[in-house]
Amino acid sequence: MLGNKAKTSEAYNRKTINNDSFIVGAFKNSIDGLTDISQDNRISNFKLRDIAGSIMHDQRVCKCGKVPTSGKVEASVHDKTGKAHYSGLQSCGSVWTCPVCSSKISERRRLEVSKGISQAHRMGWESLLVTLTFPHSRTDNLKELLRKQSLASRLFKERAAYKRMRKEYGIKGTIRALETTHSDVNGWHPHLHELWFIERGLSIYKLRKQLYEAWSKACIDAGLECPSIANGVDVRGGDFAADYVSKWGMDYEIAKAHVKKGKKGASRSPFQLLVDYEQGDMQAGALFREYAEAFKGKRQLVWSKGLKKLFGIEQKSDKEVLEEKIEKSTRKITIHYADWMAIVKYKAQAYVLTLLELRSKYEVYQFISQLKNSMHPDTKSNSFEKFRVV
């Protein structure tokens, strides 16, 4: 649970987050109906990043996309896609807690995994999606569950039973993804999805049976409860692996669907907890903090040794992936420190990028200048009206 200090600070931050300025509000109205899904997602992800920072008081997330690395920030537009982005800003690189960095990193990682699947098929191998779970309850501590899960996973891979399966089916490599959801009924549900690349065809029924025996033993020896035959192991072949990869890391999309459905009591992803916290669910904020602390330092995707090399995929850290520039872009505007601080103060970072994609440079500078002027109490001008689309 959160301490008193955290609660007070959260209440303050929640107030600040929801306090959109008049000028940003007017801008929102002016672009209403004109934005595409990626622009809407960016606006929401930037907002969720602010919420994550307010819950965790984590300096890295709090500074992400806000603090300049020099005296000025540049906003550029990709030549091909027309999408705008900033350079010259700190980024936190957290795949677990920052919706902005997470979506950028997982987009690149998704491409790597897709490339892996294509390469495997070219080599004549099959891909399988294996899901490994274990029983849990609402009283379980997440950190402790993760520790035991990690041990179970290691025991499972080290033991003779897995080595025999590797030989029998010609398992050439695996990619493991760690995920969790939370439900009010059953608590935290950390689970592992693994892509297996295999050389020889197999009977899924037989493999599932072998897998269950090996996985349930590993779970018991790691201090977890024995997984049920029905739910402990799932094996899917063919299109399921590709389908899973195409959706992997797109938590925000799922978060949005959750809001639309307004489900209560169902399983929630960590970013769904942020959305619910923003809507006033304080418990969701405490859960997100527990999750952030437990997942800190954990690896999200683990490729088995030598697999990337086999597929001709370069080894890159999350930081390198984040800083990588694939498409050529053209610098559109330079934002000096004082102007940038006005943008940050009004939480208008995403709106400036949207404006850069939809309007002229002149209009972007006008918007920034109005933000800066509105920092002074004597400038309550509504001249932003002129940007409204008629």
Ligand SMILES: [Zn+2]
């Ligand atoms: Zn970040």
